[in-house]
Amino acid sequence: MIQKLQQKSKKAVVLLSGGLDSSTALYWAQSQGYDCRGLSIDYGQRHRRELLSAKALARKANIEINQIRLDLSWLKVSSLANQKKKLPNLPLSKIGQGPIPSTYVPGRNTVFLSLGLSLADAIGAKAIVIGANALDYSGYPDCRPNYLKAFERVAWLGSKSGVSGTKIKILSPLLNLDKSQIVRLALKLKVPLELTWSCYAGKKFPCGQCDSCKLRAKGFALANATDPALRVYA
Amino acid sequence: MIQKLQQKSKKAVVLLSGGLDSSTALYWAQSQGYDCRGLSIDYGQRHRRELLSAKALARKANIEINQIRLDLSWLKVSSLANQKKKLPNLPLSKIGQGPIPSTYVPGRNTVFLSLGLSLADAIGAKAIVIGANALDYSGYPDCRPNYLKAFERVAWLGSKSGVSGTKIKILSPLLNLDKSQIVRLALKLKVPLELTWSCYAGKKFPCGQCDSCKLRAKGFALANATDPALRVYA
Numbered sequence: 001m002i003q004k005l006q007q008k009s010k011k012a013v014v015l016l017s018g019g020l021d022s023s024t025a026l027y028w029a030q031s032q033g034y035d036c037r038g039l040s041i042d043y044g045q046r047h048r049r050e051l052l053s054a055k056a057l058a059r060k061a062n063i064e065i066n067q068i069r070l071d072l073s074w075l076k077v078s079s080l081a082n083q084k085k086k087l088p089n090l091p092l093s094k095i096g097q098g099p100i101p102s103t104y105v106p107g108r109n110t111v112f113l114s115l116g117l118s119l120a121d122a123i124g125a126k127a128i129v130i131g132a133n134a135l136d137y138s139g140y141p142d143c144r145p146n147y148l149k150a151f152e153r154v155a156w157l158g159s160k161s162g163v164s165g166t167k168i169k170i171l172s173p174l175l176n177l178d179k180s181q182i183v184r185l186a187l188k189l190k191v192p193l194e195l196t197w198s199c200y201a202g203k204k205f206p207c208g209q210c211d212s213c214k215l216r217a218k219g220f221a222l223a224n225a226t227d228p229a230l231r232v233y234a
Numbered sequence: 235m236i237q238k239l240q241q242k243s244k245k246a247v248v249l250l251s252g253g254l255d256s257s258t259a260l261y262w263a264q265s266q267g268y269d270c271r272g273l274s275i276d277y278g279q280r281h282r283r284e285l286l287s288a289k290a291l292a293r294k295a296n297i298e299i300n301q302i303r304l305d306l307s308w309l310k311v312s313s314l315a316n317q318k319k320k321l322p323n324l325p326l327s328k329i330g331q332g333p334i335p336s337t338y339v340p341g342r343n344t345v346f347l348s349l350g351l352s353l354a355d356a357i358g359a360k361a362i363v364i365g366a367n368a369l370d371y372s373g374y375p376d377c378r379p380n381y382l383k384a385f386e387r388v389a390w391l392g393s394k395s396g397v398s399g400t401k402i403k404i405l406s407p408l409l410n411l412d413k414s415q416i417v418r419l420a421l422k423l424k425v426p427l428e429l430t431w432s433c434y435a436g437k438k439f440p441c442g443q444c445d446s447c448k449l450r451a452k453g454f455a456l457a458n459a460t461d462p463a464l465r466v467y468a
Contacts, residue, residue, distance in 0.1 A: 071302060072349070074356040100394050107352030110392045114348035115306070118341030122308040142392035150391050153384040158344045158376035160334050 011035045011125035012171070013116045016065065018053030019198045020216055021131030021174055024182055026061055027189040028173045029129045037123065038065035039116055043072060043105065044081045046202035053197035060192050066119065070111070078105045080200060087200055092214045096139040103200060103211065109142035113151050113170065120168050121159040127169040128155070136179035136218065138211045148172055179219030187225060194228040205233045245269045245359035246405070247350045250299065252287030253432045254450055255365030255408055258416055260295055261423040262407045263363045271357065272299035273350055277306060277339065278315045280436035287431035294426050300353065304345070312339045314434060321434055326448045330373040337434060337445065343376035347385050347404065354402050355393040361403040362389070370413035370452065372445045382406055413453030421459060428462040439467045 012034035014026045029036050040054040051067060058065035079085035079102040088101050109132065116128040132143040141147060152170040156162040174182050186193055198216045199206035206213050206229070220227045246268035248260045263270050272295075274288040285301060292299035313319035313336040322335050343366065350362040366377040375381060386404040390396040408416050420427055432450045433440035440447050440463070454461045 066307065068305060070304070072352060073300065074353050077356045100397060104394055105352075106355035107348060107393060110348040110351050110388055111345075114341060114344040117344050118306060118339075119308050121340035122311045141394065141397045144391065147388065147391040150384065150387040154344055154381065154388050157378065157381040157384050159341060160338055160375065163334060163375045 009035065011037065011123060012127040012129050013037050013039055013120045013123075013125045014063075014129040015112050015116055015131070016040050016054045016057065017131075018050035018055075018057060018196060019131070019212070020186065020193065020196050020219070021133055021182060022054075023057050023131075023191050023193070023196045024186040024189065025129050025131035025173055026057065026063070027191045028185065029127075029171065030061065031189055034127065034129070036061070036063045036129070037119065037125065038063050039112075039119055040065065040067050041070055041112060041115065042067065043070045043075055043108070043111075045105075046080060046083055047197065047200050049202055050197045053195055056195045057192065060195060068115070075105055079103050080105050083202075087210050089209050090211065092218060095211050095214060096137050098139070100140065101138050101211065103138060104140055107142070109140070109147075110151070113155075117155050117159060117168065120155075121161050124161070125168065126166060127171050129171045129173070131174050132172045133174045133177065133179075133182065135176065136215045145175060148175070178222075179215050180222030183219040183223040183225055187223070194232050196229060243269065245271065245357060246361040246363050247271050247273055247354045247357075247359045248297075248363040249346050249350055249365070250274050250288045250291065251365075252284035252289075252291060252430060253365070253446070254420065254427065254430050254453070255367055255416060256288075257291050257365075257425050257427070257430045258420040258423065259363050259365035259407055260291065260297070261425045262419065263361075263405065264295065265423055268361065268363070270295070270297045270363070271353065271359065272297050273346075273353055274299065274301050275304055275346060275349065276301065277304045277342070277345075278309060279339075280314060280317055281431065281434050283436055284431045287429055290429045291426065294429060302349070309339055313337050314339050317436075321444050323443050324445065326452060329445050329448060330371050332373070334374065335372050335445065337372060338374055341376070343374070343381075344385070347389075351389050351393060351402065354389075355395050358395070359402065360400060361405050363405045363407070365408050366406045367408045367411065367413075367416065369410065370449045379409060382409070412456075413449050414456030417453040417457040417459055421457070428466050430463060
């Protein structure tokens with residue numbers, strides 16, 4: 001009981017976009033005894049729809065969430081933040097294998113982690129949880145293990161927590177899992193997958209053609225599971 | 235001539251708050267041949283007045299500036315972003331010597347640098363310039379040399395530029411200067427100091443009592459110079 005209470009005081013900020021990965025990361029953090037605070041960011045992504053999922057997930061997981069708006073005009077260089085650009089439509093086998101795709105949002109994870117760090121340092125959280133994945137992913141530089149390690153050093157050296165002797169950890173529980181392992185973990189943790197949203201296209205229904213839809217479908221297929229979100233949008 | 239043109243293509247993002255340090259950093263970067271883009275952030279600082287100075291400085295220096303708004307409710311823990319809190323009023327000799335003061339804004343420089351990184355990666359800038367100073371300062375953790383070095387690694391590993399072979403540099407030309415050396419450098423570079431704003435208090439006139447006013451006054455006194463901003467507010 002005392003241990004339980006102590007665990008409850010272990011706070012974490014979870015970067016919660018509302019997708020499969022970040023939702024699984026949230027439920028993982030809760031399973032590890034973290035008292036979680038969600039953080040999601042409206043940066044003008046074409047799939048702003050995901051923010052509703054993030055809210056619904058936070059409600060379901062019974063956590064507080066901060067949703068903030070970032071109006072960064074220069075992000076229009078990314079096809080993920082510019083409706084006028086075309087999303088890539090690569091065959092599954094090519095995703096993450098070529099150059100950085102047009103959906104790359106300049107500095108996104110650094111901005112997200114820095115906002116997470118600010119929140120963590122303000123509320124005394126000991127960890128920032130991110131659903132980054134370096135196996136079945138689009139090949140973004142800011143999802144790789146050495147990048148996350150480097151940010152952890154920034155968090156340590158640049159925060160009041162760090163100076164006071166608490167190194168804020170960057171936890172990325174999905175980093176080395178492939179998509180089917182993520183789906184299996186999500187099912188094990190009873191993540192309400194029907195609430196999650198992965199599609200980049202930002203329409204009413206998942207497009208099935210963007211990197212994110214394809215990787216998600218691959219994950220469910222290889223895990224021999226049905227994506228419950230498909231029932232919702234069927 | 236060709237060299238001049240080549241230099242002009244060397245872009246830098248300058249974190250421009252509108253104070254003495256960041257303005258001097260801007261003029262320093264221009265003196266080094268950088269084609270500068272300003273970035274300043276309204277995070278609810280009580281001295282939001284500084285943003286007008288940043289704009290005026292950008293106009294004077296003939297650079298483009300992005301000013302963005304960050305609405306982060308949790309920053310109210312800082313006396314710099316909460317009018318209801320009292321600003322510290324330390325004797326000059328104690329500034330930066332004790333624990334981190336209440337004006338510390340959680341993760342501020344990490345958030346600023348990450349936004350600078352995002353902008354730099356989007357426009358192809360090769361450097362981010364920050365007026366951080368680790369001598370005559372308030373003792374914030376995110377102004378120290380090893381912190382800035384750590385962020386440089388994040389910028390390298392987490393950006394498209396980095397992957398493409400361009401390491402975005404974090405330039406902090408004032409890092410090891412004391413305040414009088416900064417004033418001397420500003421005078422040499424002809425920074426329009428009458429446009430700068432340093433006071434934390436956010437009133438019509440500089441208060442003369444906050445850390446920032448005291449450090450600025452010390453700089454001018456030791457440089458045997460008169461602060462031209464005082465004429466403006468006299």
